[in-house]
Amino acid sequence: MPAIDNPTEKTLAELGLTEPELVARQFASVREQFDKELLAKPGDEASYTQMKNAWLGRKSGVLTAITEKWLKPAAPALKPIVGQSLNELKRHIESNLESFRVAAEKASAATAAAREQIDLSLPGVQRPIGSRHLIRQVFQEIEDIFFSIGFSVVEGPEIETPYYNFEALNIPEYHPVRDDMDTFYLELPKGAPGPLLLRTHTSPVQIHTMEKRQPPVRVIVPGKVYRRDNPDATHSFMFHQIEGLAVDNDITFCDFTGTIDYFVKQFFGEGVKTRFRPSYFPFTEPSVEFDASCIFCGGSGTAKTGGTCGKCKGAGWIELFGAGMVDPAVYGFVNYDPKKVSGFAFGIGIDRLAMLKCGIDDIQVFFQNDVRFLKQFP
Numbered sequence: 001m002p003a004i005d006n007p008t009e010k011t012l013a014e015l016g017l018t019e020p021e022l023v024a025r026q027f028a029s030v031r032e033q034f035d036k037e038l039l040a041k042p043g044d045e046a047s048y049t050q051m052k053n054a055w056l057g058r059k060s061g062v063l064t065a066i067t068e069k070w071l072k073p074a075a076p077a078l079k080p081i082v083g084q085s086l087n088e089l090k091r092h093i094e095s096n097l098e099s100f101r102v103a104a105e106k107a108s109a110a111t112a113a114a115r116e117q118i119d120l121s122l123p124g125v126q127r128p129i130g131s132r133h134l135i136r137q138v139f140q141e142i143e144d145i146f147f148s149i150g151f152s153v154v155e156g157p158e159i160e161t162p163y164y165n166f167e168a169l170n171i172p173e174y175h176p177v178r179d180d181m182d183t184f185y186l187e188l189p190k191g192a193p194g195p196l197l198l199r200t201h202t203s204p205v206q207i208h209t210m211e212k213r214q215p216p217v218r219v220i221v222p223g224k225v226y227r228r229d230n231p232d233a234t235h236s237f238m239f240h241q242i243e244g245l246a247v248d249n250d251i252t253f254c255d256f257t258g259t260i261d262y263f264v265k266q267f268f269g270e271g272v273k274t275r276f277r278p279s280y281f282p283f284t285e286p287s288v289e290f291d292a293s294c295i296f297c298g299g300s301g302t303a304k305t306g307g308t309c310g311k312c313k314g315a316g317w318i319e320l321f322g323a324g325m326v327d328p329a330v331y332g333f334v335n336y337d338p339k340k341v342s343g344f345a346f347g348i349g350i351d352r353l354a355m356l357k358c359g360i361d362d363i364q365v366f367f368q369n370d371v372r373f374l375k376q377f378p
């Protein structure tokens with residue numbers, strides 16, 4: 001009922017309704033009001049509850065107000081007609097509200113059913129399945145090659161002490177080679193033992209491994225390494241290496257070069273030749289740099305389309321990675337007897353190898369995670 005001029009706020013006498021006919025008309029208008037309100041409501045369950053409270057609510061419903069204001073104080077002569085009209089009105093409201101409720105319930109069940117209905121002819125939701133990153137794939141491929149000749153995989157920490165990253169690898173402080181391996185040092189809480197750094201190569205895991213195991217040792221170590229390099233097409237402050245280490249009491253330089261040659265042929269193809277050149281690393285003696293015959297021009301130095309091969313710059317050879325026979329000084333750090341053991345080590349840059357194998361000319365694409373790139377290596 002509208003708040004303005006609400007007739008249920010007054011008694012029938014105050015409204016001037018003293019004749020039964022007028023009373024009946026008044027009830028008819030209330031009923032009309034109810035019908036109008038109900039018709040205007042959306043047919044949902046919330047409307048039902050709201051109408052029920054408004055009209056039948058015990059405390060402030062319209063029928064309660066009518067009982068209090070119209071029935072109770074009614075003149076004795078009018079009471080029967082007021083009582084009868086009120087009962088009729090109540091029955092009308094109750095039965096109409098009940099029909100409204102049933103209809104509302106049906107409607108909400110119908111919308112729920114419609115919502116839940118599955119249209120099997122619709123295409124399904126396509127969830128793209130990711131693939132392994134090219135770097136992971138190359139790791140796996142290299143690991144498989146070394147598994148096949150008796151190596152196993154070990155891993156080591158990316159946060160290192162200078163002892164493992166440098167000293168135990170025969171790189172004392174102030175050794176010039178440290179200039180090439182400038183790295184990130186960790187900010188440590190005051191009083192914490194330090195310094196700690198992000199490893200610049202996987203070589204420290206050689207030391208961890210030899211500290212824990214006695215020869216024979218044949219391991220490879222895949223992992224991330226860090227350097228303070230500015231990013232460009234061939235440099236990144238984080239990249240990937242696989243370290244290799246084989247130590248036993250009878251390992252020769254021939255075992256070394258034969259192993260590397262086997263690996264390179266497995267990885268790049270049987271037709272690829274290898275060669276090594278003298279080089280320098282503090283933890284190997286002698287040290288070498290391995291090259292493969294250029295996989296783009298077949299080692300001829302001439303591009304297939306004529307002219308100088310742009311990849312090897314006409315040399316016919318492409319530099320692969322560093323390696324060497326383990327320097328006896330390193331054995332001293334891990335309590336191996338340098339007179340009894342010998343071995344070789346190598347450190348393969350994975351990003352570089354992946355770039356060579358797949359003809360990628362910018363290392364940054366590995367770290368940008370552009371799906372258009374990733375999708376080319378499913």
Ligand code: DAH
Nearest residue numbers: 201203322323324345346347
């Ligand atoms: N640790 C070297 C680097 O990151 C790579 C390397 C060279 C590793 C020779 C070796 C090795 O094990 O024998 O530059």
